[in-house]
Amino acid sequence: MNTNTIAAGVIGFLLGGLTVSIAAELENEPDPAPSHGSSQHEMVRP
Amino acid sequence: MAANATLHCLTGCAIGEIVGLMIGTAMGLSNAVTIALAVGLAFLFGYALSTLPLIQAGLGFFAALSVVFAADTLSIAVMETVDNLVMALIPGAMDAGLVNPIFWLGMMIALTAAFIAAFPVNRYLIDKGKGHALTHKFHDGEDHSGHDHQEHA
Numbered sequence: 001m002n003t004n005t006i007a008a009g010v011i012g013f014l015l016g017g018l019t020v021s022i023a024a025e026l027e028n029e030p031d032p033a034p035s036h037g038s039s040q041h042e043m044v045r046p
Numbered sequence: 047m048a049a050n051a052t053l054h055c056l057t058g059c060a061i062g063e064i065v066g067l068m069i070g071t072a073m074g075l076s077n078a079v080t081i082a083l084a085v086g087l088a089f090l091f092g093y094a095l096s097t098l099p100l101i102q103a104g105l106g107f108f109a110a111l112s113v114v115f116a117a118d119t120l121s122i123a124v125m126e127t128v129d130n131l132v133m134a135l136i137p138g139a140m141d142a143g144l145v146n147p148i149f150w151l152g153m154m155i156a157l158t159a160a161f162i163a164a165f166p167v168n169r170y171l172i173d174k175g176k177g178h179a180l181t182h183k184f185h186d187g188e189d190h191s192g193h194d195h196q197e198h199a
Binding site: 003004006007010013014017018020021022024025 | 050057
């Protein structure tokens with residue numbers, strides 16, 4: 001097998017690992033409050 | 047040719063290094079054991095990647111191995127030293143788990159630094175008719191022992 005092909009595979013593997021780890025990191029982050037504050041409904045009493 | 051030789055060395059090194067660090071990190075081994083494992087596997091894969099084409103070119107196993115030992119050892123040693131040093135210097139890279147982007151980013155930075163460090167070494171060796179110049183003549187299928195390697199630099 002051509003060395004360039006193997007090198008491309010290694011680079012792809014590293015990029016794949018980076019992508020998956022970033023995705024895992026983002027998924028583990030605590031969910032911030034919705035941007036429009038929809039979780040903080042104001043109760044309007046008559 | 048020096049860039050090609052460095053890439054060739056780096057590919058084998060990178061496979062061994064990545065596998066070694068992944069095993070060490072996943073099993074929670076100490077930094078010293080992880081580095082030792084990564085270096086050992088890097089040499090193994092580095093030599094294997096250079097030996098196989100020579101065997102395919104018709105050279106005997108031990109003859110191919112002795113050529114590769116002479117050609118690749120210095121290049122792999124420089125790569126491994128720089129790679130592991132950079133990896134150890136990046137804060138948290140050695141302790142980062144496999145799902146931590148720092149591990150993968152650190153690996154990319156370390157391997158790039160290893161390439162930059164090994165390139166002048168390979169260039170010097172090829173200029174002197176050593177290093178990958180030794181394996182090159184077997185890939186061509188003829189002996190260029192009197193060949194001037196300056197033109198490849």
